[in-house]
Amino acid sequence: MGHxxxxxIARSSVVARIAQDFPGAEVVPLEQALLWVPTPEWLLDAIDETTRGDALRTPITGEHVYLHFVARYLEQITSRDVAMYFETDYFGGLGAQSAAVYRDGVLVLDAGRASRPGPINAGLALLGVLADAGRDAFDTVGLQHHRRMPHDR
Structure with a gap:
């Protein structure tokens, strides 16, 4: 099965800003007071339009699927907060994941595409997630229940 x-993913203060900037954005509650804002194509296009021409303060290194305009937007909305952009792409046990965490407008985790688990759990830890005994942070917040983007269902 794919994923x-x-x-x-952020706390309510950051998500409120996203919802204000993009009224159609969906908000999915997760455990430990976190919220996930899925980024379908229309939202990525809207973020691109909003940040077009803005300079990226922190260069992104490594191999990333997410786009520089997402990074610019996260720099802007985390000036006094923290948020993570993440991606998973697995099918039949093969695939990769990536995560980037911005705190106070600065990139603090740049975990490019990795075939082994880790980048998302590392990012969730920076968001303050405490993993339950015998579970990783990904499962603790409930992301294992979301295998596809909401608009793909």
Whole structure:
């Protein structure tokens, strides 16, 4: 079975800003007071339009699928907060994941595409997630229940 999701995970203050900037954005509650804003194509296009021409303060290194305009937007909305952009793309046990965490407008985790588990769990830890005994942070917040983007259902 496949797993393909992407979006921004943050606490309510950041998500409120996203909802204000993009009124059609869907918000999915997760455990430990986190919220996930899936980023379907229309939202990525809207973010691109909003940030077009803005300079990226922190260069992105490594191999990433997410686009520089997402990075510019996260720099802007985390000036006094923290948020993570993440992606998963697995099918039949093969695939990769990536995560980037911005705190106070600065890139603090740049975990490019990795075939082994880790980048998303590392990012969730920076968001303050405490993994339950015997579970990783990904499962603790409930992301294992979301195998596809909401609009793909």
């Amino acid at each position: 393909h999701i992407q979006g921004v």
